[in-house]
Amino acid sequence: MSFSDATAAVSDELAARDDIIICDSVDKWYGDFQALKGVSATIKEREVVVVLGPSGSGKSTWIRCINRLEQHQSGRIIVDGVELTNDTRNIEKIRSEVGMVFQQFNLFPHLSVIDNISLAPLWVRKRPRAEAERLASDLLERVGIPEQAEKFPGQLSGGQQQRVAIARALAMEPRIMLFDEPTSALDPEMIKEVLDVMKELAVGGMTMMVVTHEMGFAREVADRVIFMESGEIVEAGTPEHFFTDPQEDRTKLFLSQIL
Amino acid sequence: MSSELEHLARGTAELIANADEREAEDAASRPDEPSLPPLQWLKVNLFSSVLNTALTIVFGLAGVLAYQRLLNWAFSHERNWDAVRVNMRALFTFTYPSSQYGRIWVTLGIVLTLAGLSLGLSRMVGQGVSLKRISIWCMAWGGAVIAGIVLVQPHAKRSADGEILLDADFEPVRESFGTAMADRGWWWLIGVLLLATGLAIWVILGDLKRRKTFVGAIPFTLGVLAFAVSTLWWFHWGNYGQQGDIIEPGRTVKDSAKLPWTAMWFVLTGAYLVGRRISATDRAASVRVVVNLSWLLAPFITFWVILRDPQIDYAHVMSTDLPMALGFMIGGGALLFFLTKPDLGEIGRILGVGLFGIAIFNWVAAFFGIYPMLQKARISFLLLALVALAAHNFAGERAQRLRFVYAWAAVMAILHYLVTMINAPSTVDAPDEFVGGFLVTVYIAVFTMIFSFPLGVLLALGRTSTLPIFRVLSTIYIETVRGVPFITILFFFSTFLNIFLPDGMEIEQLAAAGLGFALFSAAYLAENIRGGLQAVRRGQYEASDALGLSTVQRTGFIVLPQALRVSIPPLVGATISTFKETSLLAIIGIIDFLRVANSVIPGQTVFLGVRMEGLLFVCMIYWIGAYSMSKFSQRLERHLGVGEN
Numbered sequence: 068m069s070f071s072d073a074t075a076a077v078s079d080e081l082a083a084r085d086d087i088i089i090c091d092s093v094d095k096w097y098g099d100f101q102a103l104k105g106v107s108a109t110i111k112e113r114e115v116v117v118v119l120g121p122s123g124s125g126k127s128t129w130i131r132c133i134n135r136l137e138q139h140q141s142g143r144i145i146v147d148g149v150e151l152t153n154d155t156r157n158i159e160k161i162r163s164e165v166g167m168v169f170q171q172f173n174l175f176p177h178l179s180v181i182d183n184i185s186l187a188p189l190w191v192r193k194r195p196r197a198e199a200e201r202l203a204s205d206l207l208e209r210v211g212i213p214e215q216a217e218k219f220p221g222q223l224s225g226g227q228q229q230r231v232a233i234a235r236a237l238a239m240e241p242r243i244m245l246f247d248e249p250t251s252a253l254d255p256e257m258i259k260e261v262l263d264v265m266k267e268l269a270v271g272g273m274t275m276m277v278v279t280h281e282m283g284f285a286r287e288v289a290d291r292v293i294f295m296e297s298g299e300i301v302e303a304g305t306p307e308h309f310f311t312d313p314q315e316d317r318t319k320l321f322l323s324q325i326l
Numbered sequence: 327m328s329s330e331l332e333h334l335a336r337g338t339a340e341l342i343a344n345a346d347e348r349e350a351e352d353a354a355s356r357p358d359e360p361s362l363p364p365l366q367w368l369k370v371n372l373f374s375s376v377l378n379t380a381l382t383i384v385f386g387l388a389g390v391l392a393y394q395r396l397l398n399w400a401f402s403h404e405r406n407w408d409a410v411r412v413n414m415r416a417l418f419t420f421t422y423p424s425s426q427y428g429r430i431w432v433t434l435g436i437v438l439t440l441a442g443l444s445l446g447l448s449r450m451v452g453q454g455v456s457l458k459r460i461s462i463w464c465m466a467w468g469g470a471v472i473a474g475i476v477l478v479q480p481h482a483k484r485s486a487d488g489e490i491l492l493d494a495d496f497e498p499v500r501e502s503f504g505t506a507m508a509d510r511g512w513w514w515l516i517g518v519l520l521l522a523t524g525l526a527i528w529v530i531l532g533d534l535k536r537r538k539t540f541v542g543a544i545p546f547t548l549g550v551l552a553f554a555v556s557t558l559w560w561f562h563w564g565n566y567g568q569q570g571d572i573i574e575p576g577r578t579v580k581d582s583a584k585l586p587w588t589a590m591w592f593v594l595t596g597a598y599l600v601g602r603r604i605s606a607t608d609r610a611a612s613v614r615v616v617v618n619l620s621w622l623l624a625p626f627i628t629f630w631v632i633l634r635d636p637q638i639d640y641a642h643v644m645s646t647d648l649p650m651a652l653g654f655m656i657g658g659g660a661l662l663f664f665l666t667k668p669d670l671g672e673i674g675r676i677l678g679v680g681l682f683g684i685a686i687f688n689w690v691a692a693f694f695g696i697y698p699m700l701q702k703a704r705i706s707f708l709l710l711a712l713v714a715l716a717a718h719n720f721a722g723e724r725a726q727r728l729r730f731v732y733a734w735a736a737v738m739a740i741l742h743y744l745v746t747m748i749n750a751p752s753t754v755d756a757p758d759e760f761v762g763g764f765l766v767t768v769y770i771a772v773f774t775m776i777f778s779f780p781l782g783v784l785l786a787l788g789r790t791s792t793l794p795i796f797r798v799l800s801t802i803y804i805e806t807v808r809g810v811p812f813i814t815i816l817f818f819f820s821t822f823l824n825i826f827l828p829d830g831m832e833i834e835q836l837a838a839a840g841l842g843f844a845l846f847s848a849a850y851l852a853e854n855i856r857g858g859l860q861a862v863r864r865g866q867y868e869a870s871d872a873l874g875l876s877t878v879q880r881t882g883f884i885v886l887p888q889a890l891r892v893s894i895p896p897l898v899g900a901t902i903s904t905f906k907e908t909s910l911l912a913i914i915g916i917i918d919f920l921r922v923a924n925s926v927i928p929g930q931t932v933f934l935g936v937r938m939e940g941l942l943f944v945c946m947i948y949w950i951g952a953y954s955m956s957k958f959s960q961r962l963e964r965h966l967g968v969g970e971n
Binding site: 163190 | 863865866887
């Protein structure tokens, strides 16, 4: 079994599901520097994929290409049956299907927590205000901080802010969630509360792509682990396989440094 | 208007609304600041070391000396303060006729009503003034008055017919020091009263709960104003018209000013109380919107309708103006209702483009004088074409379309009303422009702010836009305007603008100058706002994009509120400079506040050459205006938490 092509499904049950994200030899350059070198992978519905790799390996760039925060220069990215091109209507459609959580939270500092969450349902989904706010408080309940609704992001701890950011992304009722190092900017004692919310999401059947350094999370929650280095997918497989029996030298080296 | 615009407006409104909560929390968590006993305070702050003591003494002496010089200058027998007192009306309204003066009071009444309502409705309520501060303030002023009494040199003696007595060296003969001190009885009373009040507050009230007692800043200000107004009833502020040659003789300041000013105080206070009452109800939000819109309309209505008193030709109104306005309201409204139909498709765009073509041709035709048309028809047509082009953005359900149409009708009604009023001749019998003095200063400053602010925001957005055409045009505009001295722009607009306008279109000098001010100031505002835009982090753009917000939504809800918050200090700075730069109006021949003091008063036969007094007075008024704005901006900054996170 070759691991250089991450499209290979890890189990028969997964293989039977529909494809929701298809990346086909995606290339991305920043000037002369090639950040992604022919990345190919297929993500199945309700699959949880954890992307690992040393810093600068292109993992963030890759998931940012999936909702077009970065533009790839060649290859194809198809999300939920829609190909990402320069057509703005496609991009808007995909962005409302794909939620994203950032390393630095990127909450809107001038809006209260409840407004942060209800903004997009209100103006993108055109929901009535009362409904959008009800949705927002339900989501706050779900991420465990209903009492913070009227506060401003600056008054919350990092972990709480990240949970609000997750609620904000969920408010668009996305089919896919992208997490770009969601716990890297957090103090150690706050990491767990964010991971717990993410685990709950995974159990609930959300399709997730997670860039993280949390090996515990990868081992416990991921359906598949993809290891990247220098803009390439080096190896992919189930967590047991990946952590106990890595095939590639580069993977082994990475694991030996991190574990 | 449409929900989009409402939304844009709400972005900033919410920003302000949400800020109080933060402020309240800050105040609750702030610990009491430690307070030192007075003597110890002096020791720590002024005499802590040898160097500090020396500096305190040197600069204290310099300050006392400067104070003494200023007082000796101001109270010298050579000063003629009557020049200012007699010319109060000239300074503020120039030649506005006395018979029509009620219009000035109505205008001021409207402004004060809005101000009172806004203050009452404002959620930006600070802690107020502490008793400790009032006490220190009273003691400081009391001390300053008493020091002044002692420092000012004794007055020159006068002969029985009022001539100054001179000694052999032609120096004035002065009273003895003792007589001088005894002569200043009223001043002693004021000084001692202030000092005693301050001490009393400090000792009796202050000691009880010194740092916990706060008087609301607005009630406190209203109280001070009430006292000032009451002096008009019992203090002889002097005559005007006795010596001056402009205003009716025989009446005193007291006679003509006490009733209107008392009424104005009640208007302000009443409006404030009403505003407070409304702010407690759940209709506060909608009333706030109405008041804010009235603020926008008030300068135009007061300037062109109330102060100008247009003489309306009702035959013309009935035959032309009213039908035209109704035509645009109803016909245009119907067209827009049609154009906002959701499934209209390409017909809408074709219609819009067609209308736009005709609208442009109207102006081209006007330029070559091909066919005549009322200017307001051209303007309305162009507006209609522009709105029609954008109409498909507002497509939606019936109620939403109707709101859009009503908004259009309202804009047309206001526009046509104002244009009709402006076109009618003024009945105000003034030799030059019908406004002058401080009135013109204020109006130009206000118009400049109203027009330059939106233009500045657009220019800033244009300059940071990804669309090359906007970027290039905005950059060219900003760099051109910033590269040219303001005074040349003012000259250009006041003298040459009419040459470049189409046939049959003329613009008054004052309006042209206002336009010059607005266009100039917009370029500078744009650069300030651009600074704010650059301070918004990239992550904010990414988060908005990832949520699927459109560019307009991202700009209106996320980027601009944050950018404007950062740009408050430079924006207020720009506003203050505009206020002061209005004095350049004097150069292009408009008789503004400064010019009245600098050339009108010294030109009067009675006050020939008396210039310094007027200039000092003008300085004081400019300072009060600029300082209030600066204080307000500090409060706004604190309120919005500028510089935090």
